[in-house]
Amino acid sequence: MSFTGQRKGRLIVFEGIDGTGKSTHIGHLRKYLEDRGVEVVQSFEPTRGPWGRMLRDSAVTGRLSVREEVDLFLKDRREHVETLIAPALARGAWVLLDRYYLSMMAYQGARGVDPASIRAANEEFAPVPDAVVWLDIPVSAALERIGSRGERDAFETEAGLTACRSVFASVHEPWMLRVDADAGQEEVARRVREALREFLPENTVE
Numbered sequence: 230m231s232f233t234g235q236r237k238g239r240l241i242v243f244e245g246i247d248g249t250g251k252s253t254h255i256g257h258l259r260k261y262l263e264d265r266g267v268e269v270v271q272s273f274e275p276t277r278g279p280w281g282r283m284l285r286d287s288a289v290t291g292r293l294s295v296r297e298e299v300d301l302f303l304k305d306r307r308e309h310v311e312t313l314i315a316p317a318l319a320r321g322a323w324v325l326l327d328r329y330y331l332s333m334m335a336y337q338g339a340r341g342v343d344p345a346s347i348r349a350a351n352e353e354f355a356p357v358p359d360a361v362v363w364l365d366i367p368v369s370a371a372l373e374r375i376g377s378r379g380e381r382d383a384f385e386t387e388a389g390l391t392a393c394r395s396v397f398a399s400v401h402e403p404w405m406l407r408v409d410a411d412a413g414q415e416e417v418a419r420r421v422r423e424a425l426r427e428f429l430p431e432n433t434v435e
């Protein structure tokens with residue numbers, strides 16, 4: 230089975246290793262779209278639901294086994310799709326997500342689970358994105374950005390992030406849009422709009 234819900238809106242996902250600027254650039258894109266009259270629903274994974282909270286707690290209190298992570302991320306995402314993503318797409322909103330199942334391919338993939346089987350398990354119920362904006366920066370630059378905001382958590386080791394970046398790089402799909410995010414915020418925001426040009430209202434990029 231794959232997702233069969235109505236899709237009048239767009240599903241745009243921001244992905245990348247930690248500290249690449251996903252939440253910053255979702256904010257910029259949201260403003261750009263809302264200024265042009267588009268209804269935007271912004272969300273993130275792991276969510277604030279019960280499964281998502283267990284996952285976030287584990288980043289601080291001690292990492293779960295990879296099987297437990299897979300199980301919890303799938304439960305969290307299923308609930309996210311049912312309660313927020315599918316209804317928003319059905320009514321025509323644009324859904325901007327900070328992480329989705331590409332993160333699971335990268336992060337649980339980096340812990341030894343086959344990324345292709347993770348993708349297949351997710352696509353049984355989760356809508357395939359219209360576009361994934363992969364914000365790419367070198368791991369050293371990401372660690373610098375993470376470092377400047379305080380302690381790193383258990384998901385944020387150098388070896389782990391290097392492995393995750395390789396998984397993102399291995400996804401070759403027309404909807405996987407790599408954006409070089411190792412530049413100032415204004416320039417990266419412009420690159421994001423350029424990458425999404427075909428989707429944007431009136432096809433304009435300013």
Ligand SMILES: Nc1ncnc2c1ncn2[C@@H]1O[C@H](COP(=O)(O)OP(=O)(O)OP(=O)(O)O)[C@@H](O)[C@H]1O
Pocket residue numbers: 245246247248249250251252253254374375378410411412413414415417
């Ligand atoms: N283009 C940029 N150049 C320099 N710094 C940036 C840029 N974009 C974001 N930052 C800064 O980098 C830090 C991380 O940004 P942000 O929280 O948006 O990243 P993120 O990808 O959402 O992180 P995480 O995945 O860890 O939640 C913040 O301090 C932000 O101000």
Ligand SMILES: Cc1cn([C@H]2C[C@H](O)[C@@H](COP(=O)(O)O)O2)c(=O)[nH]c1=O
Pocket residue numbers: 247274275302328329330332333334336337384385
């Ligand atoms: C969706 C998803 C996320 N993760 C990891 C990736 C990050 O290290 C954390 C979330 O932290 P953020 O600062 O809120 O981005 O969760 C994962 O391992 N698998 C997933 O499916």
